[in-house]
Amino acid sequence: MIISAQFVFGKLFAQGETYRLLSGTEYVVGRRNCAILIQGDQSISRSHAVLTVSHPETNPNQSFSVPTLTVTDSSKYGTFVNGSKLNGSSASLQSGDRINFGVFENKFRVEYEPLVVCSSCLDVAQKTALNQAIQQLGGLVVNEWTKECTHLVMVSVKVTVKTICALICGRPIIKPEFFVELIKAIQSRQQLPNHE
Secondary structure, eight states: OEEETTEEEEESSSSOOEEEEOTTOEEEEESSSOSEEOOSOTTSOTTOEEEEEEOOOOOTTSOOOOOEEEEEEOOSSOEEETTEEOTTOEEEEOTTOEEEESSSSOEEEEEEOOOEEEEOSOOHHHHHHHHHHHHHTTOEEESSOOTTOOEEEOSSOOOOHHHHHHHHHTOOEEOTHHHHHHHHHHHHTOOOOOOO
């Protein structure tokens, strides 16, 4: 599986399921009534561990900073990060880290997917709503197009310098509502909306 959002947390040796994690939400990993449910393994506690994504505060003068994904162990048989047992403590995770819950085959890999959104032709209310959605997704909204931008957001496509840059870079040009739908899909564990 894989974990993202843009942390993607994923299970390596099972069904290949992907979990996308939103900033500011706690995700309990366990075998009963949990956000990330692991069944059929008696070494998994009912509430085995907690994953949280926190997004550092940024201002327009700062460069993009990666959100922090933390795992806190609360299990009997252990949570392991890159082979090291946590023993009831917490650890910050990085993209590429491996997590093992319990002592059997519940192995996960952490991946970080950057989300840098450039907005164009949006009014103040639309920019505010976009900023809130992108922060929940662990991303950043910028005013100027750079090669790090992953999306261009416009209400309707107009020929601007940013539009041309997005087309040249092969980045999606989407409406602000896309990210609201993306958050809903992540929360309900449904298929993600298509950029098109």
